[in-house]
Amino acid sequence: MTSTIEYPEMRLEVIGALMSLSDPSHQRSRWGRFEEGVNYYDDLTLNVHILYDDCQVLPFPELSVPSLLYEAEVPALRAVGEALEPLLLDLGDSPDEDYIADPRWPVVVSAARSALTTMQACDESDRS
Amino acid sequence: MMLDNQLWLRARTYQPSIGRLTTHDPAPGRPGTTTFVDPRHYADNNPVNRFDPTGMFSQKATSGSRPGESSALGASGSEGGCGCNPVCHGAGVVDGVWDETGAIGEGVVQVATTNPIDTVIGLGSAVTDCLDEPLALAVAPVMPGIFLQADAASALNQGRRQNGWGHAFGTLLPNLIPFSVAKLRSATAASRDSKGVGTCWFDPAAPQANGIRIDVGIPGSSWPSQQVDHVVVRSGGRILGPDGKPIVGELRDNLQAHTPLSDWLDWNSWNVP
Numbered sequence: 001m002t003s004t005i006e007y008p009e010m011r012l013e014v015i016g017a018l019m020s021l022s023d024p025s026h027q028r029s030r031w032g033r034f035e036e037g038v039n040y041y042d043d044l045t046l047n048v049h050i051l052y053d054d055c056q057v058l059p060f061p062e063l064s065v066p067s068l069l070y071e072a073e074v075p076a077l078r079a080v081g082e083a084l085e086p087l088l089l090d091l092g093d094s095p096d097e098d099y100i101a102d103p104r105w106p107v108v109v110s111a112a113r114s115a116l117t118t119m120q121a122c123d124e125s126d127r128s
Numbered sequence: 129m130m131l132d133n134q135l136w137l138r139a140r141t142y143q144p145s146i147g148r149l150t151t152h153d154p155a156p157g158r159p160g161t162t163t164f165v166d167p168r169h170y171a172d173n174n175p176v177n178r179f180d181p182t183g184m185f186s187q188k189a190t191s192g193s194r195p196g197e198s199s200a201l202g203a204s205g206s207e208g209g210c211g212c213n214p215v216c217h218g219a220g221v222v223d224g225v226w227d228e229t230g231a232i233g234e235g236v237v238q239v240a241t242t243n244p245i246d247t248v249i250g251l252g253s254a255v256t257d258c259l260d261e262p263l264a265l266a267v268a269p270v271m272p273g274i275f276l277q278a279d280a281a282s283a284l285n286q287g288r289r290q291n292g293w294g295h296a297f298g299t300l301l302p303n304l305i306p307f308s309v310a311k312l313r314s315a316t317a318a319s320r321d322s323k324g325v326g327t328c329w330f331d332p333a334a335p336q337a338n339g340i341r342i343d344v345g346i347p348g349s350s351w352p353s354q355q356v357d358h359v360v361v362r363s364g365g366r367i368l369g370p371d372g373k374p375i376v377g378e379l380r381d382n383l384q385a386h387t388p389l390s391d392w393l394d395w396n397s398w399n400v401p
Contacts, residue, residue, distance in 0.1 A: 006337070007336055007337055008365075009365055012378060013367070016378045016379075020380075032350070034350040034351045039381060039382065039384070041383055056336055
């Protein structure tokens with residue numbers, strides 16, 4: 001695979017968001033926590049911003065090919081949106097804990113994990 | 129205008145021989161509209177009651193509002209064509225076509241239609257929607273090329289929309305001149321909440337590369353940079369820090385990349401401090 005990615009830094013943001021969404025342990029321990037002197041923050045809002053607003057790989061991942069995504073990654077990203085959007089519509093500004101506790105949240109985690117695996121595989125293929 | 133046997137609809141093209149739009153709507157659809165599901169739809173798949181003069185956003189068809197019809201709206205944008213309070217309109221002339229998509233809540237947005245430098249975006253109180261749609265929008269002919277859309281995190285939070293989160297951005301967009309597209313679109317929606325209330329602007333020619341996200345501050349947030357209105361700037365596919373230089377690493381590792389809006393307003397241009 002030959003890399004056609006135009007904006008690799010934004011792609012890394014997407015990968016970072018998927019990592020966050022795919023790791024329930026990280027979500028419980030880090031989301032919403034601000035630590036004095038630590039230049040790091042993570043929560044669901046940030047990841048929604050990254051995926052929808054900053055990188056715009058959702059809700060139409062196909063529009064991000066080839067600038068941020070490979071064609072092969074589109075279905076996996078689309079699945080993330082399909083899992084996440086109903087929760088966003090239903091839960092709105094509820095605390096992250098409510099999202100995590102929702103019975104549909106594992107589907108989001110699973111979809112994010114699958115998308116992450118797909119993107120990492122494409123990057124690996126690109127390097128080889 | 130025909131281009132290569134296709135009808136040019138400003139932001140999109142239409143192929144009459146097959147009766148289809150051949151390009152996607154460059155503006156992501158809003159939740160609750162059919163364009164959100166399928167970007168190939170025209171006018172939210174409701175051409176009888178809506179139309180889309182710019183190819184990017186549908187508008188409710190009212191008497192005199194379609195291109196070619198005599199409009200009841202003056203070029204000054206002083207009167208609303210959908211029957212709502214004139215203050216409710218951020219409407220104006222876009223490329224010579226009256227655009228009343230500016231269905232915005234009274235007190236939410238005020239837009240100067242004559243001088244782009246004076247454009248004011250305010251986030252106010254009640255989100256009263258004169259298009260009977262869940263998302264309040266404002267469109268203005270601010271500057272060719274300034275293109276704002278609803279913050280997705282906010283737009284997706286329609287279920288929790290609340291009134292009364294009074295806030296004002298103040299004069300906001302004097303620095304977004306470099307881009308030349310079609311119009312300004314601003315949205316306020318959802319509540320003042322952890323998912324944020326804000327507005328995104330992007331360059332339609334390179335949406336992933338160039339744009340800004342402006343979020344309303346949450347004074348009670350434990351995250352200091354979220355306590356004030358702040359801006360995330362993307363330029364050339366890189367997120368910029370407050371010094372205008374690309375950050376190293378991810379946004380979550382660079383809290384300073386949430387530039388206070390008050391600082392950003394002093395930048396020399398939208399991406400240069």
